[in-house]
Amino acid sequence: MRYVNGRLFTCDDGQPWAQALVVEGDRIGYVGSTAGAREYAPAAAEVDLGGATVLPGFVDGHAHLLMTGEAQLRAHLTDAGDLGEIQRRLRAWAKENPDAPRVLGRGWLYDAVPDGTPSRHMLDDVAPDRPVYLDANDYHSAWVNTAALAELGITSATPDPVGGRIARDPLTGEPTGHLIETAALEIVWPFLDSVRSDTDADRALAAAVDAFLTAGVTGAVDMALDEAGLAAMVRAGDLGLRVAAHWLIQRGGDALAQVRRAAELAAEHRSPWLRVTGVKFIVDGVIDGCTASMTAPYADGSNADPIWDLDALAPAVAAADAAGLQVALHAIGDQAVRIALDALEYAAGVNGPKPRRHRIEHLEYVDEADVPRLAELGVTASMQPVHADPAIRPNWAAMLGDARAERGFAWPEMTRAGARLAFGTDAPTAPHAALPNMFIAGTRRSALSPDLPALQPHLALPVAQAIIHGTADSAWACRAEAHQGRLRAGLLADFVVLDRDPFADPNTLLRTTVTSTVVGGRTPRG
Numbered sequence: 001m002r003y004v005n006g007r008l009f010t011c012d013d014g015q016p017w018a019q020a021l022v023v024e025g026d027r028i029g030y031v032g033s034t035a036g037a038r039e040y041a042p043a044a045a046e047v048d049l050g051g052a053t054v055l056p057g058f059v060d061g062h063a064h065l066l067m068t069g070e071a072q073l074r075a076h077l078t079d080a081g082d083l084g085e086i087q088r089r090l091r092a093w094a095k096e097n098p099d100a101p102r103v104l105g106r107g108w109l110y111d112a113v114p115d116g117t118p119s120r121h122m123l124d125d126v127a128p129d130r131p132v133y134l135d136a137n138d139y140h141s142a143w144v145n146t147a148a149l150a151e152l153g154i155t156s157a158t159p160d161p162v163g164g165r166i167a168r169d170p171l172t173g174e175p176t177g178h179l180i181e182t183a184a185l186e187i188v189w190p191f192l193d194s195v196r197s198d199t200d201a202d203r204a205l206a207a208a209v210d211a212f213l214t215a216g217v218t219g220a221v222d223m224a225l226d227e228a229g230l231a232a233m234v235r236a237g238d239l240g241l242r243v244a245a246h247w248l249i250q251r252g253g254d255a256l257a258q259v260r261r262a263a264e265l266a267a268e269h270r271s272p273w274l275r276v277t278g279v280k281f282i283v284d285g286v287i288d289g290c291t292a293s294m295t296a297p298y299a300d301g302s303n304a305d306p307i308w309d310l311d312a313l314a315p316a317v318a319a320a321d322a323a324g325l326q327v328a329l330h331a332i333g334d335q336a337v338r339i340a341l342d343a344l345e346y347a348a349g350v351n352g353p354k355p356r357r358h359r360i361e362h363l364e365y366v367d368e369a370d371v372p373r374l375a376e377l378g379v380t381a382s383m384q385p386v387h388a389d390p391a392i393r394p395n396w397a398a399m400l401g402d403a404r405a406e407r408g409f410a411w412p413e414m415t416r417a418g419a420r421l422a423f424g425t426d427a428p429t430a431p432h433a434a435l436p437n438m439f440i441a442g443t444r445r446s447a448l449s450p451d452l453p454a455l456q457p458h459l460a461l462p463v464a465q466a467i468i469h470g471t472a473d474s475a476w477a478c479r480a481e482a483h484q485g486r487l488r489a490g491l492l493a494d495f496v497v498l499d500r501d502p503f504a505d506p507n508t509l510l511r512t513t514v515t516s517t518v519v520g521g522r523t524p525r526g
């Protein structure tokens, strides 16, 4: 197949712009001029792009596939402004899903809960006979009702897990129904995984793949794979979306045994659709919940210990590094980023020089002194412009409470210091679509509320640069640069056609849509 008369942004330094490409099997055979393409493959069928803009397929550098699919199927609470509205939506969902054994919702915001303090009693009436589970919008805590606490077996005698907290009534000591950090990640989620049917998981995964392909995303890094997610991906086989996965290392378990399991999986899963490439550690929480670990306290005087302290983290990171795995470290606060860098430096010290491609996820607020260390250690900065959307920044800035907010999400600092910058969305904590993500990167404006003014517009990036971070750089960051992320002969034929040219004005990115998505030369969407 020959695609001609287009405006192709290749993300390839040697030839950034082209007019045409030729697909041979699942790869690109030629990139260049229309005349050159006709000469290269005179017998091929021709698609006239009519001047349309073409980009490499986006590679979401950080996403959660199964959860993205599940999120689409749950009660949506992000824009429920108060408790009454949350309850109304849950009752409606319960009525629409009479056979669901549990009422499931996602995306509630602290601002919508009275005093910002969720309680099980607020949910006991919405579905009296059924357990209710609601993930917070940031996925760093869960809000459940009394029936859910009962089936989880959580009582006043249950100890807090390492790195988490079971909120309790100060007078009675009874759990209130708010389960924070590892209390959600390592108690609630594994329980829900254990009761989820294969059919539910398959339906969720298919919904996620469909959503990504429709949005022009042809590859994604699944940034917290577990046994349930892996099983669903294996059942799916030819996923249609190219997935690189990081195996989640649970804080509560034997870290070295989990790293060994990841190494086994990495050897086993190396198909064009699913590669297990590394491990993931969640070093801290989030600024919105004051659970990100900072070098200086939050506005209310509090601070958070890291979930992984350096003593626990360093040997596990070194073991993963020795096994040739990529290490991804969730680190949002500057203290957590420092611990992450220290652990990677320790691993390099004990294992010596070797090819390694480790990464830190989020980096929302980094001490200036630590920015150059990313480049020195060859660590990718994996960041999510959608998390800098001005619509969700007021609470974020209020928690920090000082000038630190001015240096939040400082993408250009990373590249100026010489570090690789990869973009993703962290869906479903934020919307998964690639072009609105690029819009925020290119403008520092809000994709959720476009009327809001830009925040720190001096930190916006040129459109071409943002797109490179969301394609070529995110492919490189998952060791896929020989196959994905650019339009170049020899690479996989993964590309998207847009309905307009967003390069002249980044503001148009918000209105730009993907008219077709091509994966491996086939067109599943368009």
Ligand SMILES: [Zn+2]
Residues within 6 Å of the ligand: 062, 063, 064, 223, 426
């Ligand atoms: Zn994530």
